Amino acid sequence: MSRTRARAHRRTLELPDAAATTRLGERLAARLPKDTTGWMILLQGELGSGKSTVARAMLHALGHLGPAPSPTYTLVEPYEIRGRTIYHVDLYRISNEAELPFLGWTDLREGLVLVEWPERVPSLAAEADLHIHLTYAGAGREAEMTALRLRAAGLLAAV
Ligand SMILES: Nc1ncnc2c1ncn2[C@@H]1O[C@H](COP(=O)(O)OP(=O)(O)O)[C@@H](O)[C@H]1O
Numbered sequence: 001m002s003r004t005r006a007r008a009h010r011r012t013l014e015l016p017d018a019a020a021t022t023r024l025g026e027r028l029a030a031r032l033p034k035d036t037t038g039w040m041i042l043l044q045g046e047l048g049s050g051k052s053t054v055a056r057a058m059l060h061a062l063g064h065l066g067p068a069p070s071p072t073y074t075l076v077e078p079y080e081i082r083g084r085t086i087y088h089v090d091l092y093r094i095s096n097e098a099e100l101p102f103l104g105w106t107d108l109r110e111g112l113v114l115v116e117w118p119e120r121v122p123s124l125a126a127e128a129d130l131h132i133h134l135t136y137a138g139a140g141r142e143a144e145m146t147a148l149r150l151r152a153a154g155l156l157a158a159v
């Protein structure tokens with residue numbers, strides 16, 4: 001029983017090329033509920049592992065037109081897409097939880113938050129819905145996805 005549950009909440013996916021990473025983002029987006037108020041997706045992985053590629057694919061799949069710049073310098077890139085509020089956040093320059101208020105974190109939590117470098121604030125795992133860990137695998141990448149909340153379990157079935 002516990003083994004079945006663990007399997008249902010975790011999924012590993014080979015991503016042989018960038019197009020596969022983009023497809024992952026698109027499929028996740030397609031499975032999101034209409035109302036993503038308070039949703040949080042953690043995108044962990046070293047530089048160049050594909051975090052922004054996933055986030056960008058999700059934004060475009062949800063209806064964003066035009067570029068989706070990396071929030072590396074702005075820390076937060078806000079989007080209003082078809083009645084949905086999305087924040088693409090990069091915590092690389094954040095040292096700990098105490099600095100989150102400087103990003104207006106309470107307001108951000110009212111949208112769908114896509115978080116790069118979530119390991120800067122380990123406590124986020126207790127609040128988030130989905131954790132995606134991207135690692136280098138030869139010329140490609142591997143994504144290990146964990147549903148942290150029951151409502152995100154359906155997302156894993158999509159990919
Ligand atoms: N599965 C993959 N295999 C090979 N290259 C990939 C894959 N996924 C993404 N890439 C490429 O790797 C780079 C990842 O960049 P980016 O998404 O900005 O990474 P991060 O945000 O993690 O620093 C991009 O050049 C992208 O085209």
Ligand SMILES: [Mg+2]
Nearest residue numbers: 051052070116
């Ligand atoms: Mg990035």
